[in-house]
Amino acid sequence: MTTVYRIHVDRSLCSGFGSCVDEAPGAFSLENGVAIAVATSRDASVLAAADACPMGAITVTCEELEDAA
Amino acid sequence: MKTDPTFWLLARASGLTAYAALTASVLAGIVLKSRPLRSLRQAAVVDTHRFVALLGLGAIALHGTTLLLDRTVPLRPLALVVPGLSTYRPAAVAAGVVAAELMLLVYVSFALRRRIGVANWRRLHWTTYAIFAAATVHGLAAGTDSTRPWALSIYLGAVGSVAAAAAWRSLAVPLDPQRRTTR
Numbered sequence: 001m002t003t004v005y006r007i008h009v010d011r012s013l014c015s016g017f018g019s020c021v022d023e024a025p026g027a028f029s030l031e032n033g034v035a036i037a038v039a040t041s042r043d044a045s046v047l048a049a050a051d052a053c054p055m056g057a058i059t060v061t062c063e064e065l066e067d068a069a
Numbered sequence: 070m071k072t073d074p075t076f077w078l079l080a081r082a083s084g085l086t087a088y089a090a091l092t093a094s095v096l097a098g099i100v101l102k103s104r105p106l107r108s109l110r111q112a113a114v115v116d117t118h119r120f121v122a123l124l125g126l127g128a129i130a131l132h133g134t135t136l137l138l139d140r141t142v143p144l145r146p147l148a149l150v151v152p153g154l155s156t157y158r159p160a161a162v163a164a165g166v167v168a169a170e171l172m173l174l175v176y177v178s179f180a181l182r183r184r185i186g187v188a189n190w191r192r193l194h195w196t197t198y199a200i201f202a203a204a205t206v207h208g209l210a211a212g213t214d215s216t217r218p219w220a221l222s223i224y225l226g227a228v229g230s231v232a233a234a235a236a237w238r239s240l241a242v243p244l245d246p247q248r249r250t251t252r
Contacts, residue, residue, distance in 0.1 A: 012183070012186075012187065013182065013183065013187055014187075015187055015191065017101065017102065017111070019111035019112070019115075022104075022107075022111055023111065023112075048112065051112045052110070052111035052112035052115065053115075054101055054111070054115045054118075055182065055187065
């Protein structure tokens with residue numbers, strides 16, 4: 001089983017603190033002061049990014065995928 | 070009959086505790102925005118910022134309650150929520166009442182940020198500096214310990230640290246987003 005994290009950034013809430021970029025630079029970046037994220041990631045650091053967001057703008061949902069044989 | 074000083078001691082201690090908590094929350098908020106130390110976990114700073122603000126609001130509630138229960142300063146309950154009704158140092162008490170009510174408003178606004186919009190939430194957050202200033206005036210002018218060296222050093226330390234942090238923030242902020250905008 002592999003865990004895949006699906007990331008959603010509520011752009012109406014994002015204030016561009018950039019905490020998510022600090023926590024998970026591979027999944028988040030800031031463009032024009034607003035965070036953008038990759039759609040999915042296998043890196044658990046995206047959970048820390050969601051936790052660190054001062055505005056609570058990041059939602060991460062976990063999906064368990066069967067490993068290909 | 071000797072008066073029991075418990076509530077009076079609690080009132081003074083909770084007032085200073087609230088002021089210390091407000092100062093700590095303001096400092097944590099500035100650290101959150103301008104991040105002077107990269108090694109600090111942002112999530113921990115966010116938690117500290119919110120928790121200490123809540124602690125401050127709790128201390129304010131205790132401050133008001135114990136002032137009502139004590140007889141040293143004559144206060145009616147309404148004077149704790151309506152600025153200017155206090156017969157004891159009305160202006161100084163009013164500054165404290167306004168500061169406390171605005172602090173509660175700023176705290177609650179986080180839960181309402183989606184409804185009021187982030188831009189308005191941010192504007193409201195700027196009043197924190199005015200809240201801190203009003204709380205300082207309130208403590209110095211209404212507090213009965215203000216002339217003591219230990220109390221003065223608390224106020225001086227708080228104002229000095231917030232002023233230094235705010236100055237640092239205003240100078241350091243432009244550096245960050247530039248670096249972060251590149252993908």
